[in-house]
Amino acid sequence: MIEKKIRLGNLFIFYGQLLTRKQQEILKLYYIHDLSLGEISENLGISRQAVYDTLKRTEKLLEEYEGKLGLLNKFLKTRCKINELLVNIDYLIEDIDKNFDRNYVLEKINDLKKMTLEILEESS
CATH class of the missing domain: 1.10.10.10 (Winged helix-like DNA-binding domain superfamily/Winged helix DNA-binding domain)
Known part of the structure; x- marks a missing residue:
């Protein structure tokens, strides 16, 4: 209920x-x-x-x-992806604190950028 x-x-x-x-x-x-x-x-x-x-x-x-x-469904999916993005950002921050590898960090930032662009594309 x-x-x-x-x-x-x-x-x-x-x-x-x-x-x-x-x-x-x-x-x-x-x-x-x-x-x-x-x-x-x-x-x-x-x-x-x-x-x-x-x-x-x-x-x-x-x-x-x-x-x-389908506005509610679209909203819930977007919200879920944003939460996933935030978790990945937290993991990246932890990784930077443990072992700073410039190439690794740039690769992860690029992954986060791709995820963000996907969210924007799906939202439009």
Whole structure:
């Protein structure tokens, strides 16, 4: 359930502006403010079933947007590659501290540059 909340929260960040205000409001109340269906229906003056139906339709709609546009997936892949890049930079710093070999360092810097260019190419 927590993973679903995180995923829908992320989808909402990317695609929330494509939803109606009512859909945005219900999604925020349910997933961000953690209100129950009954509490939301009471606050908005609509039936519990209407809240449930709106949530399910909106969740499906967000997944459809992601299926077509893939912005969240692209973001997560880019983030993962940047983390990998940072780890490699840390390793290079450790290697420099242990044994400074100019050619080795230049080779590793070139590898990091290639990784950075790959990230930029995939992001555009």
